[in-house]
Amino acid sequence: MKKIILVVATALLSMTGFAQEKAIKQYGFWDNWFLQGQVGVSHTFSENFKRTDLTNLLSPHVAVSAGKYFSPEMGARLQVGGWDAKSFNPAINGTYKINYIQASVDGLLNLTNLFTTYTEDRFFNLTGIVGVGVLHGFKNEDHDVRVTNSVVPRVGLQADFRLNQDISLNIEGIGNLMNDDFNGVVGGTKYDATLNVLAGITYRFNKQGFERVDIIDPAQIQSLNDQINAQRSQLRDKDRDIQKYQSEISRLAAQPVVVEEVRGETEVLMNAVVVFRLGSAKLEQNQDINIYNAAKYLRENPKVNITVTGYADKATGTPAINQRLSEQRAQAVADILINKYGIASGRINVQASGDREQPFEINEWNRVVVFTANN
Structure with missing residues (x-):
């Protein structure tokens, strides 16, 4: 998305800066x-x-x-x-x-x-x-x-x-x-x-x-090139950060399920999460293991129901777009649990929080679906 914005901004600068x-x-x-x-x-x-x-x-x-x-x-x-x-x-x-x-x-x-x-x-x-x-x-x-x-x-x-x-x-x-x-x-x-x-x-x-x-001032060309190069440098830094965050999320997602006692009831916080790309609700192949772990846990604990909650990062998009995107992400994960792993739909509660809640401090980590299981 940011790369697209960069291209559009470059075109606008070309039209406005050189209308001479x-x-x-x-x-x-x-x-x-x-x-x-x-x-x-x-x-x-x-x-x-x-x-x-x-x-x-x-x-x-x-x-x-x-x-x-x-x-x-x-x-x-x-x-x-x-x-x-x-x-x-x-x-x-x-x-x-x-x-x-x-x-x-x-x-x-x-x-x-x-x-x-x-x-x-x-x-x-x-x-x-x-x-x-x-x-x-x-x-x-x-x-x-x-x-x-x-x-x-x-x-x-x-x-x-x-x-x-x-x-x-x-x-x-x-x-x-x-x-x-x-x-x-x-x-x-x-x-x-x-x-x-x-x-x-x-x-x-x-x-x-x-x-x-159009007459084009060489100084303006140089100024525009400097702006483009600066934006490219920022994009490279962002790409490195995203790769680092995705690796960390994948590492955390592969850890075993953690069970905590809350108010006398058993609430299972499943630290397996499904990560999505920016602006996408399409499931990536490398996230299959996380859905598999959730399905395996549900089969082993037939009395447990699960809540699948979708999120979107607050730094991009609008609230309306992010709400719809989080709904699509949660539903995509629920469909895999039902259609591929045979989990009964009645055991799955689908929720979407858009960008109203951000479960992680790092913005890019909030493009996820989180599993929460309850007795």
Whole structure:
């Protein structure tokens, strides 16, 4: 029973002592990766872009990305994208194309998780993008555009709409700043730039999402371990005491029956007792000899009747539980005398004292049934 109480107490201490602030569980390198595929349009801002309609400078753009989130707020991706860009040439009063390819490394900041409590299955997330890329522009001899290479800073926003655990849709707007010679014309503006508006699909794989766990103070763990170790030490001491008491009871129980004269009548106090385990009314096999001695005495003294009295120790249980337990113990002993040894039920008086009386000074010894015989 005390061991069960120890386990329950440990669980309660764990729940109450560590009901603290939440933290995000640590994940491995291969967790929380994703793939993205996007397609959309790009608008080029360069010399003379205001001299034509906006739609004349729209061109297709595609991008493929692979990335990872290190926490609910922070992530990164590697993106490869491109197609062509359009610039306006007043000399021909029309547009021309510059084909290009761009590789970028972007930092991702989930603004929704940054400013609100993280929820793994949230439908909408808004993410800020800051990155840098390398752009390679291809030659266009028809419009005197030479090969160009640019280091491209970029910034943008992405709206993500979760469909299920693995897949979501995204809409992204991102601006890119290139060298002034990107479109083959130098002058008029200090830089050329593109604005990409893309839509795509994100696929998350390999343990996506983050689990919130309790923050546990190592000092509290040590304190709890110290308490558990102290309780275990006390239990070991109790177990040794119980074994010692049981051995002493068994030794006393094996002694011959003592007969005393009381008020002119013969009252036989039988120091053979039946010992029970804590909280149990089940007869242990090593107690058979004590019941046998009582039965033997009754056969040899047919004019003697016997009172079988059950007890329970006062230190455990409640009075109601101990009363019922003492009744069960006394009845169990009476049943063996009647059914196994053939003692007439009329010669056996069954009584139970619960924990109201404690025949022994040592608490553990009171988990017994005591025989008292009278003429």
